[in-house]
Amino acid sequence: MSGALVLLSGGQDSATCLAWALTRYSQVETIGFDYGQRHRSELEARSRLLGGLRAKFPAWAERLGADHVLDLRILGQISETALTRECDIASGPGGLPNTFVPGRNLIFLTFAAALAFRRNLKHIVSGVCETDYSGYPDCRDDTIKALQVTLNLGMEQRFVLDTPLMWIDKAQTWRLAEGLGGSALVELIRSETLSCYLGDTEHMHAWGHGCGTCPACDLRARGYAAFVTKTPQ
Numbered sequence: 553m554s555g556a557l558v559l560l561s562g563g564q565d566s567a568t569c570l571a572w573a574l575t576r577y578s579q580v581e582t583i584g585f586d587y588g589q590r591h592r593s594e595l596e597a598r599s600r601l602l603g604g605l606r607a608k609f610p611a612w613a614e615r616l617g618a619d620h621v622l623d624l625r626i627l628g629q630i631s632e633t634a635l636t637r638e639c640d641i642a643s644g645p646g647g648l649p650n651t652f653v654p655g656r657n658l659i660f661l662t663f664a665a666a667l668a669f670r671r672n673l674k675h676i677v678s679g680v681c682e683t684d685y686s687g688y689p690d691c692r693d694d695t696i697k698a699l700q701v702t703l704n705l706g707m708e709q710r711f712v713l714d715t716p717l718m719w720i721d722k723a724q725t726w727r728l729a730e731g732l733g734g735s736a737l738v739e740l741i742r743s744e745t746l747s748c749y750l751g752d753t754e755h756m757h758a759w760g761h762g763c764g765t766c767p768a769c770d771l772r773a774r775g776y777a778a779f780v781t782k783t784p785q
Contacts, residue, residue, distance in 0.1 A: 588628020722775020
C-alpha cells in the first residue's frame with residue numbers, strides 16, 4: 553500500500569494536491585463526488601484538468617491512474633445549504649456560512665477510504681485547509697486526525713490522510729503549484745479549474761473562471777493577486 557487516492561473536486565486546492573501527490577507517489581488515482589451540488593460544472597472542470605495534466609506533464613501521466621466519480625446525490629437531498637439549493641449565500645446558525653454542507657468531508661473521506669481499501673492505496677490526499685477557509689469544522693486539522701484514527705480502527709488499516717494545504721493560504725497554494733509544476737501548472741490551474749460556489753464558467757478573470765463575488769471567488773482572487781505581486785496575503 554504505497555499509492556495515493558486524491559480527492560479531486562475540480563478546484564484550485566484539489567488540483568494542487570493532485571500535483572503534490574504525483575511528485576511523491578508512483579501510483580495515483582483520483583476520486584470525485586456528484587452530490588447534487590449547484591456548481592456541478594466543477595465536475596466538468598475535473599475532466600479538463602486531468603486531460604491537461606496528462607498532455608502537459610508526461611512524467612506525471614505515467615503515474616496517473618484511474619479516475620472514480622461516485623454518485624452521492626443523497627447528500628444533496630438531505631442538505632439545506634447554498635451549495636445544494638437555489639438560495640443566497642449568507643451566514644447561518646452559529647456563525648457558519650450556509651455554504652457549509654454538514655458531514656460532507658467526513659462522508660467524502662469515508663467513501664474514499666473504502667475505495668482506497670479495495671484499490672490497495674495507503675495515502676488519501678485532501679485539500680482541506682484551516683488557514684484560508686470559511687470556518688467549516690470538517691476542514692480542521694483535529695477533525696482530520698480524529699477521522700484518520702477512526703477509519704484505521706474501523707477498517708484495520710494504516711491509512712494516512714494527507715493534507716498538504718492545511719496550514720497555508722491561497723497565495724502560498726499558488727506558490728506551491730508553481731514549485732511543483734512551474735508556470736505551466738499555474739496556467740493549467742488558473743484556466744481550467746473552478747472554485748466558484750455558483751459554478752460560473754462564463755466570466756474569466758485574471759485568476760480564472762468564476763462569478764467574482766462569492767466567498768470562494770474572493771479567496772481565490774485575493775490569493776492570486778498576492779501571488780503575482782509577491783506580497784503577503
